[in-house]
Amino acid sequence: MLDTTQPLRDPLLWNPDIAPLPRQKRDWTWVTLAAVWMGMVHNVVAYEAAAGLMAVGFSALQCLLIVWTAYCSLFAAMWLNARAGTEWGIPFCVLIRAAFGPRGAVIPVAIRAVVAIFWFSVQSYAASEALNAILASLWPAWNSLHLPGGGASLGLWLSMALIWGLHALVAAHGMHRIRNFELVAGPLVLVVAGAASLWAIRICHGTGPLFSIPSTVHGADLALKGGAAITSIIGIWASFAVNIPDLSRFVRSQRDQAIGQLIGLPVTAIIFTPMSILITSATIVTFGKPMWNPVEILTQIHSTPLTLVGGITIIIAALSVNVAGNIVPAAYDLLSLFPRRLDFDRAGIAVILLGLLAAPWMWFDHPQTVFALLGILSAVLAPITGIMLADYYLVRRQTLDLSQLYTFSGLYAGRHGWRPSALAATALTLLLILPPTLLPAGTFPGQDAINAVSWFLGIITGGSLYTALNRSPKATTPGHDARETNGLSLVNPARTRNR
Structure with a gap:
């Protein structure tokens, strides 16, 4: 337990839940972290990603290469950013203070919170629609339930209440329950997807028609569209590259966090992607058309046992990605903004209530608007990722004074x-990367x-500019003279200017 009488610790910046986690409480292994990532990677958005890639004209092999490149890039960024969380036991909302200052950190923390809450809202609503469709297939009268005096579906509102309640149940009682849930959810989704893939191979008597479709993208167009495809897939997880310390702070060693993320990110993704292509190939053979939406597949099979197993798996997958990927980071962000109240x-x-107030049913009918907004927010988070990496590795040289991360004065206070x-x-x-995103296509070469x-x-521009602005002939690199004092790991601070 931290000594709350320390004069340096400001109550506006400190809370027991965002305080440095003692090493004896960092008990996640590589298995834990891999299971968490399995639960997040196996979601409907990732499942349908191959559909978008193949619709553009990529072959199945090119889809696998794009997915592998995207997730390897994500792994590199997350592995580097996760190291600070594992080393010092602090979440993103505290680590970011070293680069932006205790007041300046409010900006990236608030942006990340908005992204997480919005993603939670949209994905929870998608899960609610999935549950509503599944219940309707099991009980045809479900679709006839309507609110009095209007045409609104009572069944959908009841499904939303169940999904929101399940999120609250899993998220209650802190990270211990979340860890136990993810240990079951991640591998379970992979097992069910594997069983579905075996069914697909049997139906197709092989890999199926999608694997035989050649690429229609060539030359310079292949490079341009391939880069855009890689960036789009990265965009699904770009915000998590910022706040990965929220999870890595619980991991017991750097080796565990590296192995866990390697297995959970690129390895799992490259296994999961061909599964989705295989299953979709089977829908072409069975139903005469490709079905990329797993809920649609369940409703067409007309098998109650399969509907139950598949439906429960979809709900677990949604819960898994939402709890670890959205509720946890947003909760830490809100904690840092209101440490004395939460x-x-x-x-x-x-987070769950704010997700409901975001009225996802109004956004969900306009998916292009949703993903355009999330794309802009991800672009905003890219330089923040670069600045965090540059600050920790190039400016601070992986050395922090944790006590001064919880005060408005001192090493990280800036101006x-x-x-x-x-x-x-x-x-x-942002002046460089936002205009191309906001302006109509073809506005400039x-x-x-x-x-x-x-x-x-x-990432490259943000990190390079930040490093250049912090170059100083007086800057020194301290030795890693860490010691445990009242739960804080203290070192001799770097004497860089507070620029």
């Missing part, structure tokens, strides 16, 4: 709690090329 459980419930170098690097990078590599460009 604990982790209350923050989790707040009145704001560090201009991070703010300037973010603003300049090279626009498509910038959009295709916007995430990579944002």
Whole structure:
């Protein structure tokens, strides 16, 4: 337990749930982290990603290569950013203070919270529609349930209440329950997907028709569309590259977090993608048309046992990605914004309620608007990712003074709690990568090329500008003289300027 009498610790910046986690409480192994990622990677969005790629004209083999490249890129960024969480036991909302300052950190923390709550809202509503369709297939009278005096579906509202309640049940009682849930959910989804793939191979007497379709994208068009496809898949998880310390702070060693993420990200994704293509091939043979929506497949099979197993798996997959990928980071973000009013459980419930207030049923009928907004938010988070990496590895040299991350004065305070170098690097990078995203296609030459590599460009530019702004002949690199003091791991701070 931290010594709350320390004069450096400001109550506006400290809360027991965002305090450095003692090493004896960091008990996640690589199996735990791999299971968490399995539960997140196996979701409807990732399942349907291959559909979008093949619709563009890529072959099945090219789809696998694109997915592998995207997830390997994500793994590299997340592995590097996760190291600080594992080393120091702090979440993203605290780590970001080193680069942006205690007041400046509010900006990236608030952006990340908005992204997480919005993703939670949209994916929960998708899960609600899935549950509604499944219940209707099991009980035909379900579709006839309507609210009095209107045409609104009572069945859908009841499904939403069940889904939101399940999220609250899993998220209650902190990370211990979440960890236990993910240990079951991740492998379970993979097992069911594997069984469905075996069914598909039997139906198709092989890999199926989709694997025989040749690519229609060639030459320069292949490079441009391939880059855009890689960036699009990265966009699904770009926000998590920022806040991966929220999970890695619970992992017992750097080896565990590296192996866990390697198995959970690129390895699992490259296994899961051909499964989705195989299952869709089977729908062509069985129903005469490709079905990329797993809910649609269940409703067409007309088998109660399969509908129950498949439906429960879809719901578990949605819960798994939402709890670990959205509720946890958003809860930590809200904790850092309101440390004196919230604990982790209350923050989790707040995320769930805010997700409902986001009225996802109004957005869900306009998916292009949803993904355009999320694409913009992911582009905004790219320079933040680059700045975090540059700050920790190039400016701080992997050395932090944790006590000063919880105060408005000292090493990380900058100017009145704001560090201009991070703010300037973010603003300049956004001036480069946001206009191509916001302006209509074809507005200026090279626009498509910038959009295709916007995430990579944002990380490299943001990190490079931040490093350049923090170069100082007086800067020194301290030795890693860490010691445990009242739960805080303290080191001699780097004497870099508070730019």
